[in-house]
Amino acid sequence: xxxxxxxxxxxxxxxxxxxxxxxxxxxxxxxxxxxxxxxxxxxxxxxxxxxxxxxxxxxxxxxxxxxxxxxxxxxxxxxxxxxxxxxxxxxxxxxxxxxxxxxxxxxxxxxxxxxxxxxxxxxxxxxxxxxxxxxxxxxxxxxxxxxxxxxxxxxxxxxxxxxxxxxxxxxxxxxxxxxxxxxxxxxxxxxxxxxxxxxxxxxxxxxxxxxxxxxxxxxxxxxxxxxxxxxxxxxxxxxxxxxxxxxxxxxxxxxxxxx
Amino acid sequence: xxxxxxxxxxxxxxxxxxxxxxxxxxxxxxxxxxxxxxxxxxxxxxxxxxxxxxxxxxxxxxxxxxxxxxxxxxxxxxxxxxxxxxxxxxxxxxxxxxxxxxxxxxxxxxxxxxxxxxxxxxxxxxxxxxxxxxxxxxxxxxxxxxxxxxxxxxxxxxxxxxxxxxxxxxxx
Numbered sequence: 001x002x003x004x005x006x007x008x009x010x011x012x013x014x015x016x017x018x019x020x021x022x023x024x025x026x027x028x029x030x031x032x033x034x035x036x037x038x039x040x041x042x043x044x045x046x047x048x049x050x051x052x053x054x055x056x057x058x059x060x061x062x063x064x065x066x067x068x069x070x071x072x073x074x075x076x077x078x079x080x081x082x083x084x085x086x087x088x089x090x091x092x093x094x095x096x097x098x099x100x101x102x103x104x105x106x107x108x109x110x111x112x113x114x115x116x117x118x119x120x121x122x123x124x125x126x127x128x129x130x131x132x133x134x135x136x137x138x139x140x141x142x143x144x145x146x147x148x149x150x151x152x153x154x155x156x157x158x159x160x161x162x163x164x165x166x167x168x169x170x171x172x173x174x175x176x177x178x179x180x181x182x183x184x185x186x187x188x189x190x191x192x193x194x195x196x197x198x199x200x201x202x203x204x205x206x207x208x209x210x211x212x213x214x215x216x217x218x219x220x221x222x223x224x225x226x227x228x229x230x231x232x233x234x235x236x237x238x239x240x241x242x243x244x245x246x247x248x249x250x251x252x253x254x255x256x257x258x259x
Numbered sequence: 260x261x262x263x264x265x266x267x268x269x270x271x272x273x274x275x276x277x278x279x280x281x282x283x284x285x286x287x288x289x290x291x292x293x294x295x296x297x298x299x300x301x302x303x304x305x306x307x308x309x310x311x312x313x314x315x316x317x318x319x320x321x322x323x324x325x326x327x328x329x330x331x332x333x334x335x336x337x338x339x340x341x342x343x344x345x346x347x348x349x350x351x352x353x354x355x356x357x358x359x360x361x362x363x364x365x366x367x368x369x370x371x372x373x374x375x376x377x378x379x380x381x382x383x384x385x386x387x388x389x390x391x392x393x394x395x396x397x398x399x400x401x402x403x404x405x406x407x408x409x410x411x412x413x414x415x416x417x418x419x420x421x422x423x424x425x426x427x428x429x430x431x
Binding site: 008009011012013015016018040043044047048050051052053054055057058059060061063066067069070072073135 | 384
């Protein structure tokens, strides 16, 4: 077998120890037969060792306070205006969990069904994703048809994205989320004050056509309804129920026009 | 998750920035700027991408901008002399030799110096170095080759160090 000719790339990779063992041996054999090249490569290797001896220790120095990534992240978080209600929602959630509320509720109540369940799912997702500063949505509004394609492939039907610009809310994007009743589409909106709304939508087996009903929870409020086998729930901050009503009406009107 | 991924990178980021700028304070300012950007644009990194490579790309681009800004302001901004920016001063026996090597490194064109640092010091793969520098991998290899040749040549052209003189000239 005739081996591939040795290249300058091989010599450098030899110095950096990036070659596989076969090639490493081939280069070593070549260097043995070519002392002039070997001398140069030895020089490269010594140079590399010297540079490492000089420069590697820089990374052992203690990191100055100004480069504490936790502080930087915190400062960044404040600057991007974590809305007050997100902190409130988190506090309520922690209190709830700490008191064993989740466990007790699961044990004592019958499982929710229909739009009542849908409303609960929307509120749960709002509490989780609403305050999320890093990745509130999986696919952003600018992602073109990707989001619509994803949702329709998982839900098995098209879900139109309501346009809430007229109410002062911009569409941020969305994601597919899990519910006890299968996948649901989550759309998120925000306004100029950083207030976020979540709309959850999924196919319904129970309550396939129900008029709008309010939901009110410690950490979220909103309205849920179902039409033509699809359920919809619009949720926002706990104290925003009155404000959400006309927006929910607008969503229902737009969806009614679409279907 | 973000903090857990970024935090371990900081020492190497400082080292790369300082080796490029040869200026302790300016390098740390650059790393801080880099971290702020990484945090602010965290959502824009490729989910399947490598965080280290992504953050090094941000830092490298910031460093190149800074170096351009400096060279535009010509030589009135003098870099820290000798090896003040190093972590530990070169040992006495190796002082002259190391000094010569550092001078040779400083004399390299920026793009060649960046390749040497990314590959030889930061242990990034050739492919990652190519992505960080936004050049084909062949360019990385040829820059590496040229950089090593030049360094070797500069070192060998240094006047020999007679034992007596090295004591006179040694760095404190």
